[in-house]
Amino acid sequence: xxxxxxxxRYARSLxxxxxxxxxxxxxTFKRALAAKRKPAxxxxxxxxxxxxxxxxxxxxxxxxRISRSREIQFEDxxxxxxxxxxxxxxxxxxxxxxxxxxxxxxxxxWREIIVMRDMEDLSYAEIAAILGCPxxxxxxxxxxxxxxxxxxxxxxxxEVRR
Amino acid sequence: MMNxxxxxxxxxxxxxxxxxxxxxxxxxxxxxxxxxxxxEYNDLRETVDAVRGARPLYEVxxxxxxxxxxxxxxxxxxERQRWWVPALAAAAVLVAVMTGWxxxxxRSGYEQFAAQAHRNYAQRTFPLDVKSSQPQVxxxxxxxxxxxxxxxxxxxxxxxxxxxxxGARLMQYRGEDVAFLAYExxxxxxxxxxxxxxxxxxxxxxxxQSGELTFYFSSERGLRIITWKDKGLTYAQVSDLxxxxxxxxxxxxxxEGERRKFEGLKRM
Numbered sequence: 001x002x003x004x005x006x007x008x009r010y011a012r013s014l015x016x017x018x019x020x021x022x023x024x025x026x027x028t029f030k031r032a033l034a035a036k037r038k039p040a041x042x043x044x045x046x047x048x049x050x051x052x053x054x055x056x057x058x059x060x061x062x063x064x065r066i067s068r069s070r071e072i073q074f075e076d077x078x079x080x081x082x083x084x085x086x087x088x089x090x091x092x093x094x095x096x097x098x099x100x101x102x103x104x105x106x107x108x109x110w111r112e113i114i115v116m117r118d119m120e121d122l123s124y125a126e127i128a129a130i131l132g133c134p135x136x137x138x139x140x141x142x143x144x145x146x147x148x149x150x151x152x153x154x155x156x157x158x159e160v161r162r
Numbered sequence: 163m164m165n166x167x168x169x170x171x172x173x174x175x176x177x178x179x180x181x182x183x184x185x186x187x188x189x190x191x192x193x194x195x196x197x198x199x200x201x202e203y204n205d206l207r208e209t210v211d212a213v214r215g216a217r218p219l220y221e222v223x224x225x226x227x228x229x230x231x232x233x234x235x236x237x238x239x240x241e242r243q244r245w246w247v248p249a250l251a252a253a254a255v256l257v258a259v260m261t262g263w264x265x266x267x268x269r270s271g272y273e274q275f276a277a278q279a280h281r282n283y284a285q286r287t288f289p290l291d292v293k294s295s296q297p298q299v300x301x302x303x304x305x306x307x308x309x310x311x312x313x314x315x316x317x318x319x320x321x322x323x324x325x326x327x328x329g330a331r332l333m334q335y336r337g338e339d340v341a342f343l344a345y346e347x348x349x350x351x352x353x354x355x356x357x358x359x360x361x362x363x364x365x366x367x368x369x370x371q372s373g374e375l376t377f378y379f380s381s382e383r384g385l386r387i388i389t390w391k392d393k394g395l396t397y398a399q400v401s402d403l404x405x406x407x408x409x410x411x412x413x414x415x416x417x418e419g420e421r422r423k424f425e426g427l428k429r430m
Contacts, residue, residue: 004227004230005226021220025229033234099216118217119213123180124178124180139175143174150209
């Protein structure tokens, strides 16, 4: 139960829409509770990647129903248009809403890794386990996502600075 | 000492706290000396700090917790039921097994008890409480002492007797009073144990059906034991006569007028 909020936020990163995220959250809990093998309740380190993995699997299995039109494969992912690529120097003045909008505009495959790492503090190893890929892939994907965010946020930073 | 080529791939690791200890110290030492690496680190640091500063990126709806809580509660309730049903089933099986074992013990115990009582009678190791060849005398003595109505018939009715009543004794089997009837035929002892206990269910040995009655024939250490239940009473007849099945009945009830009693005896 304690991980429902991070799970909801991860669901939002996957689905985009709140209603779909709630449905995914509910389905995830149902699947997790019905699972034959569950991590020990006391072992929080195992529970978090385990249930995130379930959520991702549920989402993948039902992605046709809940997919977003802008969802694209990682290999084809492109950095969203960011306007002028000025020197990046982000400050705390940057509006939180701008960050949210930038993250939301990312392809889902980058958005989810940003949410897992920078929002929910999952380790590289945990993310790798959830995504079913090597840690090196996590690092490279995370680097690309952050670079995309940097490009998206730079023009806004310039405006804020002015 | 790490150089720039070794440091740059580790910048993200450091920002994400994936390096620690001596490696982290070495990384920090390099940043203090290398402006280019420090600038790269600061850029990434600012991006990450800005993103992390926007936490929580998505507000969790208040009703989300209630929904999840309901799912968990429902699951817990079903889980309790799921475990209770097999547990109850297991308990039921255990009770059935134990009851079967207990009933089996009771069954075999009754037959063994009848056989041992017969041996004691045959060996004259205990005296009969009432000695008489008159069914009415024996019935009158037993009637007030046993927890069931007992009126011994004067078999065979009207014909010559192949056996004679010797008497009876009041015995106790598993805390209940039972009647031990002693007979003799050709100087050989025949006994009949009668109990009104509902816990005793004859089933040992071969079974034969006669009308609504089922007779069970078994042997124990040279003794023939026939058990049956009729009108709430359980009978165990014991003898050492070397006969089987319906012949056992014919010994005592072989008179013309009584043969009909067991002519329909069929093995089940």
